[in-house]
Amino acid sequence: MYPSHSEPRALFSEADPPARPAARKPRDRYWFHALLFACTLATTVWEGGNLTGRLAAYASEGWSAYLADGLRFGLSLLLFLTVHEFGHYFAARYHGVAASLPYYIPLPYFGVGTLGAVIRIREPVPSLRKLFDIGAAGPLAGFAVALALLLAAFATLPPVTYIFDVGPGHEAIHRYVEQFGRYPDRLPGAGDGAITLVVGDTLLYKFLRQFFADAPPNWEMYHYPMLFAGWLGLFFTALNLLPVGQLDGGHITYALFGRVWHARLARAFLLALLLSGAIGFALEIPPLLYALYSPLGSGSWFILAGILYFYLSKIFPGNLKRIALALAGLMALAALARYVFPWMQDFAYTGWLLWGLLLVFLVKIDHPPVLREEPLTPGRMALGLLGILIFILCFSFRPLYVA
Numbered sequence: 528m529y530p531s532h533s534e535p536r537a538l539f540s541e542a543d544p545p546a547r548p549a550a551r552k553p554r555d556r557y558w559f560h561a562l563l564f565a566c567t568l569a570t571t572v573w574e575g576g577n578l579t580g581r582l583a584a585y586a587s588e589g590w591s592a593y594l595a596d597g598l599r600f601g602l603s604l605l606l607f608l609t610v611h612e613f614g615h616y617f618a619a620r621y622h623g624v625a626a627s628l629p630y631y632i633p634l635p636y637f638g639v640g641t642l643g644a645v646i647r648i649r650e651p652v653p654s655l656r657k658l659f660d661i662g663a664a665g666p667l668a669g670f671a672v673a674l675a676l677l678l679a680a681f682a683t684l685p686p687v688t689y690i691f692d693v694g695p696g697h698e699a700i701h702r703y704v705e706q707f708g709r710y711p712d713r714l715p716g717a718g719d720g721a722i723t724l725v726v727g728d729t730l731l732y733k734f735l736r737q738f739f740a741d742a743p744p745n746w747e748m749y750h751y752p753m754l755f756a757g758w759l760g761l762f763f764t765a766l767n768l769l770p771v772g773q774l775d776g777g778h779i780t781y782a783l784f785g786r787v788w789h790a791r792l793a794r795a796f797l798l799a800l801l802l803s804g805a806i807g808f809a810l811e812i813p814p815l816l817y818a819l820y821s822p823l824g825s826g827s828w829f830i831l832a833g834i835l836y837f838y839l840s841k842i843f844p845g846n847l848k849r850i851a852l853a854l855a856g857l858m859a860l861a862a863l864a865r866y867v868f869p870w871m872q873d874f875a876y877t878g879w880l881l882w883g884l885l886l887v888f889l890v891k892i893d894h895p896p897v898l899r900e901e902p903l904t905p906g907r908m909a910l911g912l913l914g915i916l917i918f919i920l921c922f923s924f925r926p927l928y929v930a
Contacts, residue, residue: 553625553649560628567631567641568601574640575600575756578724578749581692596752601640603676603756605631607763608644611669615646618664622657625649643763654899655782659907662778663914666764670917673760677735680754684741693750696723700747714746714930723930724749727923729761746930761921768918770796772890776918781894782903783911793892794842798853800879800886801838803924805831805861807877832858834880841887874924 576597584592612629619626626649632642652658687704690697699715714723725746736742749755768776770792781789808831817824835857836850843849864871886892903911 553627555628557628560630563631563633564605564629566633567644568605570633570635571601571604571640572597573635574638575604575752578639578755579752580694580750582694583692600752600756603753604639604641604759607669607672607676607756607760608641610672611665611763611767612644612646614664614666614668615661618661619646619648622652622660624652624657624661626661639759652897655897655901656903656907658778658897659782659903659911662775662782663907663910666767666775666914666917667910669760669767670764670921673757673764674731676753676757676760677732680751680757681735681739681742684739684751684754687741687743690743690747690750693747709740710744710747712744714744725928725930726755726758727925727927729758729765729921729923731761731920732758762923762926765918765921765923768914768921769886771886772892773894774890776914777890777894779911779914783908786894786896789894790892793894797838797842797883797886797892798857800883801835802857802860803874803876804879804883805835805857806864806871806875808834808880809861809865810872810875811877828858831861838880838883838887842892876925876928878927 572594574597576593579596579600581592581596608631609629616626616628627647629644629646631644634640634642648661652661687709690704690710691701694701700711703711703715714725723746726748728745743751743754748758767774768779770776770780770789772793777789777793780792784792809828812831813824813827816827816830823830832854835854839850839853843853860871864875
């Protein structure tokens with residue numbers, strides 16, 4: 528609930544209220560937002576050059592080739608993030624709701640160089656329609672940019688011999704491309720013990736890729752800076768459209784279907800993510816625990832049960848029956864995926880057990896009520912259904928993993 532704004536009355540009569548200083552409206556520190564943008568650009572350019580990894584080109588052409596690859600990635604990714612966040616910002620300004628400029632979040636030496644960007648809504652959103660408009664504007668605008676980036680990247684793909692500049696660890700792929708003039712259908716053994724970053728398939732990316740002969744496979748796509756930035760745009764759009772709490776998707780489902788169905792959908796998706804995480808844990812973590820300390824490996828299933836119980840106690844607070852049923856079901860399905868139904872392993876991703884912390888503690892599960900409930904217009908309902916379709920097209924249970 529929103530806080531009450533009633534004043535204490537013990538010291539003053541209603542006929543002669545005290546003078547109140549005007550509340551100071553928060554101002555954007557433009558220099559701070561610009562500094563965060565510059566730092567995030569620097570970290571994404573740095574990581575973009577590292578991910579592209581065209582060491583042969585960098586050795587022959589110098590730092591300018593590295594910088595060019597980094598800029599292709601960093602500028603593309605920041606274009607997506609900026610349009611997404613300003614979609615929220617301008618929708619809020621249009622409706623007279625105070626909002627901050629985007630706060631960009633740099634993250635050097637890890638991942639893609641950023642944790643994204645956020646804006647701060649500085650006052651309660653007064654009505655359901657305004658809530659929907661502000662929530663939906665970001666992912667719809669951002670998706671348009673991500674799609675444009677993908678199409679531009681596909682249309683300007685270099686020939687498959689581009690991969691010859693990438694290495695070490697790509698010797699097997701180099702030999703295959705040299706012999707057959709195309710990428711292999713399956714990931715060959717990586718040379719020199721190199722690890723390979725694999726991006727998950729989404730319905731939209733898989734559909735677009737089939738129209739371009741030189742499109743790289745998912746385990747080589749991160750070497751193509753604009754293409755990878757476009758894929759990340761799809762991934763971040765899908766994350767924001769999860770129908771949980773106050774994510775953009777949570778705003779949309781709350782406005783479309785109401786509080787009760789939002790709560791049901793939020794819990795259903797959290798359970799699906801927990802199942803994916805549980806299967807990934809059952810497949811990947813026990814060998815690591817055995818290598819670290821054998822008693823930990825022997826107790827890996829108890830550790831998994833404890834993690835799942837922790838999350839389920841937040842999803843179903845105080846409802847021991849639902850917690851027990853969900854825990855038994857998740858543990859049973861994780862065991863079946865490991866020992867009986869290997870096809871379920873295609874949905875395994877341990878990372879959701881970490882993402883769950885952000886969802887449960889920062890985003891929250893349920894959506895707070897708005898001050899004024901009102902039915903959405905037909906146009907808004909169509910845009911809401913479009914948002915759900917975009918989520919389906921962009922979501923992957925295994926977004927990024929190492930092979």
